[in-house]
Amino acid sequence: MRRIFLSLFLLLSQACAVAETGYSEFSxxxxxxxxxxxxxxxxxxxxxxxxSVEEEKIIGSYCYVTRYGAKIDCDPEEENIYGVINAKTGVATVDFNSSFGAKGGVANLSIRDNVLVWQVIRQPIGGEYYGPNFSTLKATGN
Structure with missing residues (x-):
């Protein structure tokens, strides 16, 4: 019985360590x-x-500037990304809104080879959205 408990404890400890490492990659x-x-x-x-990530919750913001600066979907004062990271897959599913009034967008975020992959599952509606449906982003080091 003691061996079973110890084995389960070690297994759970390793699983938690792996999950925490995966979560911090998004920050x-x-x-x-x-x-x-x-x-x-x-x-x-x-x-x-x-x-930023706290436990399995992910929160943040995006800023999309397009047409050589003619369209700016950005509100630096507001967080517009909220979601949860799936511990099994390492994929974050997030809700997001556009600063042009579109609401209810959904995207999957994942990390592959130190690159953030942004994949829109559902575009926000009720306003304008100029952001990409798919993008690969590199860490800026900040």
Whole structure:
């Protein structure tokens, strides 16, 4: 009986350690630059995501600037990403809103080869949404 208890304890400890490591991978600032640059070097689009993780909960914000800065879907004062990380798959399912009034978007976030993968499952509705449906973002180091 004692061996069974010890084995279960060790197994659960390892599972928790793996889960916590996977969760912290999401934390930080991420960026993707898309499309060509204008004459002054301005990229066509930039997509920035800032995330923090507490236990299995993930919260943050995104800022999408496109059309060489003509459309900016960003509210630096407001968090617009909320979700939960699935401990078995390591995928975060998040709800998000656009600063152009669109609400109820859903995306899956995952980490692959130190890159954040953003995959929209359902676009937000009731306003405008200019963000990407799919993007791979690199950590900014901040």
């Amino acid at each position: 930080g600032n991420w960026i993707a630059v898309q499309g060509g640059s204008s004459n002054d070097g301005t990229p066509y689009s930039t997509f920035e995501v800032s995330l």
